Amino acid sequence: MATGRDRPYYSGKHKRHGVNVQVLADPAGRLIWASPALPGARHDMGAAREHGLIEALTTAGIRVVADSAYRGAGVNVDLPHRRRPRDNNTDHRPRLSTNQKAVNTAHARLRGPGERANAQLKSWKALRRIRACPHHATQLINAIQTLIHAS
Numbered sequence: 001m002a003t004g005r006d007r008p009y010y011s012g013k014h015k016r017h018g019v020n021v022q023v024l025a026d027p028a029g030r031l032i033w034a035s036p037a038l039p040g041a042r043h044d045m046g047a048a049r050e051h052g053l054i055e056a057l058t059t060a061g062i063r064v065v066a067d068s069a070y071r072g073a074g075v076n077v078d079l080p081h082r083r084r085p086r087d088n089n090t091d092h093r094p095r096l097s098t099n100q101k102a103v104n105t106a107h108a109r110l111r112g113p114g115e116r117a118n119a120q121l122k123s124w125k126a127l128r129r130i131r132a133c134p135h136h137a138t139q140l141i142n143a144i145q146t147l148i149h150a151s
Contacts, residue, residue, distance in 0.1 A: 019037035019038060020040055021035055021121070023117050029116035029120075034142075036051070036134070045073065057076055058076050062076060063076050067080070080108070081103060121144065
């Protein structure tokens, strides 16, 4: 009999099964759209590109506030500042300036509603304990999304 870690879609890092679902939310934090599920090991940027999100949002000219996992997504995606790499000569890694920290704080406040939509989706117990393939998880996510929109 196979143990949990021997099953497909099991993450050794997180010690659980998982899927990657991309979410779009409006500025008030309401869930607008949830993508089909991909295996949890899929990186956020790769998943967004696979679903065509980056291209669609860029074509529509919609500004997006995202976390640093979407670095390289394009000019319409606002990302937080990150520290510069270590200087090989001095072995010094410059810290963020006070202004950059303030921008990151404002950015986090703008991202809050999107995180609220993620939390609303994750609050469903059926998604926290899922051990199905991404196709079956997609059906469950679509049902939950319908229930969220109906309420």
